[in-house]
Amino acid sequence: MELSMGIKSSMEFLRETFPRCSTSYSFTCKETAVDENLICAAVNRSQLQQTLATDNSSTALCSFTITEHACSVADQLAAQSLATLLKCSLESHTTYPVEVWKLFFQKVSPALDEALETFATVTPNNSSPAVSNALDALREARLANLSNAQLQSGTFIGDLVQRNIGPFLASPSTNFLFCLSSYNFSCLTYQIVVKGLSNQRELMNSSKQQAVFTYFIKPFLSRVGTPDAGCTSSTNGSQEWLQANLGGFASFATIQELQTLNPHLSTMDVLDLLTFSQLRQLATMPSHLKGMQDVSKVMGVIQSADFAAFFDTVSPVIEAQSANYTLEVKSTFLQAVLDRGDFSLPAVSDEEFLLWMRVRLRPLLVNLSSSLVKPFFSIGTNRSCYSHREIITVLDNVQMTLSKSTKENIYNNIVLFLQGVKCYSGGSFYLFLKNTFLSFGFPDVSTLISLLPPTRKSELLNTISTSELGQLLSQPGVINNSPDVCIIFSHYNNTATFLQSEDVPDDVRRTILPCVWPLALSSSSRSEVDLWFNVRLKDYLRFLTKELISSTEVQNASCLAFQKL
Template sequence: MPSLRPAYLWVIPKDISCASYMAILTGLQKTLKFPLPPELSMGINSSIEFLKETFPRCSTPESFTCKETVVDENLICAQVNRSLVQQTLAADNSSAALCSFTITEHACSVADRLAPQTLATLLKCSLESQTTYPVETWKLFFQKVSSSLNDTLETFATMTSNNSRPALSNALDALREVRLANLSDAELQSRTVIGDLVQRVIGPFLASPSTNFLFCLSSYNFSCLTYQIVVKELSNQRQLMNSDKQQAVFTYFIKPFLSRKESSDPGCTLSTNGSQGWLQANLGSFAGFATVQDLQTLNPHLSTIEILSELAPSQVAQLLISAGSSNDTTLIDLAFERLEKGDALENLDEFLTQLTANGQVLQFQTVVRDRAMTRAFYILRLHFLTFSSQELYLWFHVKLVTILASFTPQMLNSTISSMSCANYHVVVGGIAKVFPAIPLLRRQEIASVLLAYIRSSTSVINKPACRTGLETDVEWIETNLGPFSQYTTYSDLKAFNLSDVIILDSFSPTQLATFLLEPNNLSNENVVIMSFRRFALSASMANIESFFDTFVHGPAEQN
């Protein structure tokens, strides 16, 4: 097990059970309870981090443990020439000489004799070199300089800007064990102590937290006020973290801390005013990584309406899903007011993607769906002509599917009026998918809009480039009109030089009856025979009834 490296973990199937995940994780963690060569312990730590990031579904608070590092100085320093370091620095106290030796070599020799300014210079050049040392090495180094550690780190903070580097992560883990783990409860609950610690001492390292650092931090007996100081400082560093680190702050620190049942103020709900104040103080800039269910669990008294303006677009979608089907348009208006802040297109994309996540389709009440489509169109209308065919496909076939049945004829006309035939076909195909949910009158109006586009674009539509892949007239009708063709007439379709037989094949029973009732058609024996032969091939009882109902009553309605 100690020789297991992250690269070996790639072979683990992604669908393993969480029980198997825990068995592997527990085995890796147990190996760290024994002294190991630094390079092996660093490999195990990397494997643990990789495992947690690869299987987040199994990373529940119950599975977390705060790992402490075992330091064996003899093992770490076995290959170090201590006298060489001492002799060199005795003869040359320049920064170049200082930085020519590794942190390991300093930790094993004269680190405890160096002044804070010198130690800060050593930290600066070591971290700038991007050399990664095991947690054990950093812990030994910090233990050796513990008497001047605060002064050293405060000086170092003035010499470097905050940043996120892999080399800083292990150093931060070691600092927690040497500096934070020894704080008393009184110190952990002192705003002065914790404020100085996170801002001036470990601040330069704070953008590189490991999952173990974060979970260990969540187990400390902070008060709600000192916890909020830590959250604020982590929020200040968030832009320096990658998305995995940002998610980890919520998953491994914020959520476990606020979930503690033994606390006198579970969720830290008593130390803030209102839901928005609670969200900002306790989750800071990491609020977007929680689900709405997380937020409601952490604060049972949370007003989701009050915090809606602070939610991420995906969380706004989750809120609508949790609210269920309703005729109230107030919530959808508030949701879109939030989406229109900042990059409205990107926000709408994230919102709609969440609505259709995991194959779910939220069933909006019609009045709410109409409002949502109107607000979404307001955001999208200026972008349709800039979208590629692939982008249009994603919007009309995937993202808008929950509200597309409310796409009005006016919206359609505005969207397709200047479109290429390829993009027009994409739009028709998307709206065709929601055809069953579109009201009858709107279907008829959409058919009129589609016909108008085809008529005005005949010179384009009939070009070979626009008929690519359309080998028959049936395919032409399906691609250009979709199921809305049933709301057209024989005369409408005949104008496009389509085969009579093909046109008849595309007719609904009602259209066929209407066609036969047109002047000259009923008296044309060939037309009548052809029509009934085609109709008989696919006629059901419902179709026969529909046909004869129109056929019998049609003349009376015309007279």
């Protein structure tokens, strides 16, 4: 007897611990064989009979075990005495094998229903291993022989669940649940049982709750060859179906399982009933997200505090299945983060921000819409320069997927960000700009000049080496306003070296010459004049115009320069 009980207990533990490893279809409903001679072999029957013959008090009743009662005169117990005995036995948490309980219930069968009703009024809730075995035995003694008419009667099953077995339902074994799933309930009576189990859910641990779904709900709603197997026609809409058929155990189903049980389920209609885990599952199934409205609904029920955990799951899937997620869907996910992400809060560290940029948001930036560029840059508000650099870097990593208008918007937002030379900390200003704009272009001369604070023009321009200045001015289209080039050379201290050493295109020389011509004309020593005309401007003089040698231009020239000219 003890060995049998130990094996059952171990099997029960394994089923509850690893519910996903053993599907309900691999089990059968097991009935308990009762051998009264074996159970009662060591019981002194006369002692109980003699005691109760003179003392029928609660104390006397409860001083004997269920085994002793089952092997003696249990069939003589009145309903009230039986209810008292059930209460004290179950409250003692003494565990008896299912075989003992079944023998006991068989003996007290005439008074059992009335006793259970009384017991339910005094002990509406009970949860312990002792109750679990009693419930198994009750099923075999009370439920197994019900007729189809009784199983499909809402009144009968309602009374049975509420007034007879209700207090025991917090401790269902996997065998009880699986056997229950095989009963010929109607959808109505099945839903009554689900409600009864749901009423006891708070007394169940997580593994028990999982077991209710795995071994009762899922098998029942997956019946083959039964009209309306999923009980979909008896409910009005997806919300009602989920609440009526899964009750308080819906959270233990995956989205795939819900869809299998009810192929017509509208996940968008039950979002507020889904758990956070189920919402994450839903978002990783692109077939469920038809467009912007669906994504907005999903994100509407996700708390902003849960965004990180949500996208830790969803973003890798979007990256792996990018082609299955439309641009509209990805943009709506991104918009929700930009609207509610609160990245400017001090609580979001640079490390956390980096994780958002490189992992969580990166898949959403592929084919980024031009309209989202400005909001995306705004998440760097009140953040460090490190964060701003990361914003541009992550966009640069996906730049091959971006449209021309999106790239132009990124360039314009970088220019806006750099106003006042923000985040420049020394070194070559040219390299700073190059490392900031990355593959999104480079500011033309006019834009570069506009970025320089008036009081820092000379300082910043003179951080640029002559070779860097040559590279800058040689870029196609960088000079769109000749006077701006002259502003550079009016503050640049290495003009002479630049002219001597840097080989720039002819159109650039033509633009530069008017800017440096006054310097050549004002040189006052012969050696300086020779350097200007023979060395520095050697490749520039062919671009002299009549305007540059007009009387207006040369009237302030030194005599030596004039003679050289």
